Amino acid sequence: MRAGEHIRVVDLRKRYGRTGPWALRSVGFTIPRGEVFGLMGPSGCGKSTTLGIIAGFVTPDAGQVLVDGRDILPVPPHKRGLPMVFQDYALFPHLRVHDNVGFALKLRGTPASTVASRVGEMLRMVGLEHKSDRLPEQLSGGEQQRVALARALAIGPEVVLLDEPLSNLDAKLRQQLRRDIRDVLQRTGVTAVFVTHDQAEAFAVCDRVGVMFDGTIAQMAPPPELYRRPASMDVARFVGESNVFPAVVVEGGAAPVVDIEVAGHGTVRLPVAAADAPAVGQRGSVLVRPESVGLADAPADGTALPGRVERAEFLGPVLQATVAVGDRTLLVTLSSWGDRAVRGDQTWLSLGDAFFVPEAPAGAHPGQERERVPLDAGGAA
Missing domain, CATH: 3.40.50.300 (P-loop containing nucleotide triphosphate hydrolases)
Known part of the structure; x- marks a missing residue:
């Protein structure tokens, strides 16, 4: 013990x-x-x-x-x-x-x-x-x-x-x-x-x-x-809502940078965090939680995305907004005390605290993206 x-x-x-x-x-x-x-x-x-x-x-x-x-x-x-x-x-x-x-x-x-x-x-x-x-x-x-x-x-x-x-x-x-x-x-x-x-x-x-x-x-x-920092997209989806983008690593190592695909808008280059140091060319997904998406009247930098507010719900302490970007929608969670989101508003979105999750290896069981102990028909390893 x-x-x-x-x-x-x-x-x-x-x-x-x-x-x-x-x-x-x-x-x-x-x-x-x-x-x-x-x-x-x-x-x-x-x-x-x-x-x-x-x-x-x-x-x-x-x-x-x-x-x-x-x-x-x-x-x-x-x-x-x-x-x-x-x-x-x-x-x-x-x-x-x-x-x-x-x-x-x-x-x-x-x-x-x-x-x-x-x-x-x-x-x-x-x-x-x-x-x-x-x-x-x-x-x-x-x-x-x-x-x-x-x-x-x-x-x-x-x-x-x-x-x-x-x-x-x-x-x-x-x-x-x-x-x-x-x-x-x-x-x-x-x-x-x-x-x-x-x-x-x-x-x-x-x-x-x-x-x-x-x-x-x-x-x-x-x-x-x-x-x-979820280990897989299954974990990410189970423990909360996420905005997910297909991505490929363009700068690897401890401070990786990825290109993400935003349908109807094109490619955006973004610094990300990752559990392991990914290699250049590695494919996966970038996860951005709704509270890590910011809205602004003007683009803050070259990674900002133009969007249009489709829905805004007042939920007491927060506002939950759905914003159309290209031909997809993003979920945004804002403080209800200072932030403003009104249906029809044109806005710019910034993606903060982005996290890279690599593709699951071929043949992995659902929810388990790392190698498991093999089982035979009788249950012994």
Whole structure:
């Protein structure tokens, strides 16, 4: 076990049926102690299967799950000490809040006074001490999820698993509860694995996120890096909206320059950032996030593009505009306090913070642009 390492997942593979599709092709990651690690991806990508294997609800075809250096796969789920917070709360409907939170403690034979003290501590932490005598049906969805979190943490675990815990809540409640969950996890210092399909949740709650497609992890990084420096166009599209241009590298190395093709306008030469130093002639795509596109009444330099505002939507803190450039449209996000965009305006666009993503190698699986471990028909490497 490496220093600071708490959980290590090694080459997990899972196939449902001998001829069925691979749910997991080769999944591995390491989580240091105290980190909130997220698994994010579309439905069917393998994130819930991975969490189920860690919890003990799913048996893998191959791989290891090590906690503090010990492989827990042979250990029954109820003896792993890894409580889970489910998306449907999974509270006992006939038990009051304090009995739900203290249930596992009582099962362990914990003295009544200790149970009462611990339950009170947990309910204060999630802000529900005044509702300890309520039944679950008397609580809102957000309150029920707070109870589920308190119950998971009551036994003092070192690791907690969260399976789409906010998916059953409305948008405003999700915003509040994701802040509460982050707060509670930081205060307790537990290591957490948080599964979600929602980018905002993953970015708000997690220290690092693994983005999954097609049974593999395409990229693992802190949220700002995932957003600003995606490893593939699949990751870029999944974690936010983008303006994407075909490009070819004309100056390589650490400070690359590319030519981008803007349909109906021509070629524009642009300095870019890149994860690796690309070679001259390498082809790929340039990604520019909507908030990195600026509007001006006059061209700032030779890279500015002429455009016409087709639509402008006021969204409170931001304006979202669609601007026609040549025969394509670009998405632009502006501050609603000072910037102006009115339908029909002629404008000039500047492209800032452009990032170059190389073409995927031929034969790569969707979402995974780097080489994967080959699999034979039986699932062994």
